[in-house]
Structure formats: C-alpha cells, structure tokens
C-alpha cells in the first residue's frame with residue numbers, strides 16, 4: 001500500500017512540484033545529494049577528500065529507455081572523470097555506475113560498450129569504476145558484463161547484496177586477487193524465493209560474506225551504516241591482518257557523517273558514495289518505493305549525525 005502511494009507520487013509532476021519547493025525538501029536533498037550539476041559534485045568531492053575521505057560518485061538518471069539517454073549518461077561520466085583527473089581528485093575519487101542507466105534493460109551490448117568507455121576514461125584519469133548492483137533480475141547480466149570489463153580493466157569493482165541467497169557463492173567466486181567487491185545488505189524489495197526476508201538472516205549472511213571476502217585475496221569494500229556490522233568488520237579485519245590499504249568501509253553521503261569521520265580518524269579508509277544530478281526526485285522516491293523501510297532509514301539520518 002505505502003509502496004504504491006510512493007510510486008504514484010514518484011510519477012506525479014504535481015507532487016514533484018510540491019515536494020521540490022517545500023522547505024523541508026531542500027534540507028533532505030542537500031543532505032543526501034551533492035547537487036544538480038557536475039560542478040556541485042566536484043565541490044562536494046573536494047570537501048570530502050580534504051577531510052581525508054575517499055569518494056565514489058553516482059550520476060543520478062531517470063529510467064533509461066533509449067540509446068540517446070544511455071549515451072548521454074556515458075558522456076556525463078566521461079566528462080566527470082576528465083574533470084576529476086584535472087582537479088587532482090583521483091585516485092581518491094572513483095565513480096559508481098548503474099548498468100541500467102547505460103542501456104542494460106534494452107541492449108546489453110550497448111550497456112557493455114558504454115561501461116567500457118567509462119572504464120577507459122577512469123583508467124586514463126588514474127581511477128576506478130564500480131558497477132552498482134540493481135534488482136535480482138539483473139544480477140547475472142551485471143556479473144557477466146563485469147567479467148568482460150575486467151579482462152581489460154581488472155580493477156572494475158562489483159557489488160554483492162547480502163540479502164540474496166546466492167551471494168555467499170558469488171563472494172567465493174569473486175574473492176580473487178585484485179578483485180574489488182563492495183558488500184552491501186541490498187536495497188530492493190526482493191521475493192523470498194531469492195532473498196532472505198528477516199533482518200537477522202540478512203545480517204548473518206552479511207557476516208558470512210564479509211568473512212569470505214576478508215579471508216580471500218581480493219579487496220573488500222564493506223558498505224554499511226550498521227554499528228554492529230562495522231564493529232564486526234573492524235574485528236575481522238584485525239583477525240585477517242588487513243590494514244587500511246587492503247579493505248575499506250563505505251557509507252552514503254549524508255548518512256552517519258560523524259561515524260564516517262570517526263573511522264577516518266581511526267586510520268581506516270572510508271569511501272562516501274555521493275549521488276549528484278538533477279534527477280534527485282525520482283531517485284529518492286524510487287529508493288523509498290523499492291523498500292519502504294528506506295523511509296525510516298532517511299528519516300533517521302535527518303535527525304542524527306552519529
């Protein structure tokens with residue numbers, strides 16, 4: 001019910017106008033999105049990097065249904081990477097890319113070609129690309145494209161979602177030398193047939209996957225704001241003798257900023273995921289609709305910086 005209301009709101013230009021002009025919205029958007037323009041993204045990146053944080057940038061797009069839209073997204077990433085390089089913000093800043101924004105839903109080859117062009121630009125700028133993971137219907141296709149990209153750009157990062165039952169096995173596959181893997185809980189509303197449903201099961205899966213990645217040969221990127229999982233991550237990293245150059249923590253822009261600073265102060269690598277672009281309305285509303293629990297997630301972040 002809540003999901004259909006939010007989805008209906010995400011498609012209504014009247015609600016968009018209402019939300020976009022409400023004073024409360026400006027605070028929400030400013031807190032979680034770096035701004036509408038590439039310059040805003042560069043500005044936010046500079047501030048974070050100066051504070052000792054690493055960054056991954058995500059260009060927000062609407063549903064990509066035509067090749068022109070997919071190519072425009074690619075071009076935005078190419079220009080962003082060039083500017084990051086020129087500003088001396090690489091390798092501290094890298095980019096996160098959604099294959100759906102590059103055409104995956106209607107032409108996998110186009111998505112691959114576009115992702116490859118972005119990997120080449122990242123390589124030229126001295127940094128890396130991570131392929132975000134979307135809903136479970138795209139997992140096989142995304143991992144297949146990842147494998148193709150890694151032949152020429154082995155540092156291309158993957159994302160695995162602990163809520164999926166398959167993920168332990170994917171972690172084993174991907175815990176190889178040089179393999180960058182972001183582990184997150186997962187943000188989509190997935191059926192029981194493919195995903196654990198209770199938070200306890202998801203958390204236990206996260207710990208099992210974290211152990212596989214930290215004991216493996218790759219470069220684990222632990223993306224979570226969950227204090228319990230962060231503490232376990234710190235403990236397991238010590239156990240597996242992983243210093244700050246051999247794994248990292250990741251969190252979203254605007255969520256638990258004080259915890260992000262604390263981890264940097266403790267000597268860990270902390271990468272902030274920074275979304276930017278003028279399509280923030282669809283982005284925030286879809287994140288909420290995909291999983292109404294995200295509403296509580298963003299609301300909690302607004303009242304707490306810890």
Ligand SMILES: Cc1cc2nc3c(=O)[nH]c(=O)nc-3n(C[C@H](O)[C@H](O)[C@H](O)COP(=O)(O)OP(=O)(O)OC[C@H]3O[C@@H](n4cnc5c(N)ncnc54)[C@H](O)[C@@H]3O)c2cc1C
Pocket residue numbers: 131132133134159161182184185186187188223224225226227250251252255256272273297300301302304305306
């Ligand atoms: C860098 C990054 C990249 C991501 N990439 C993807 C992706 O490619 N695909 C995908 O599906 N998902 C992605 N996600 C989203 C992820 O899957 C989760 O939906 C999201 O991170 C929420 O899960 P959580 O582990 O942070 O903890 P939650 O389960 O949301 O929260 C667990 C506990 O953490 C604490 N907590 C959480 N938020 C706060 C807060 N604001 N203030 C204080 N305490 C808090 C509370 O104690 C809470 O009970 C990404 C997340 C991050 C951080």
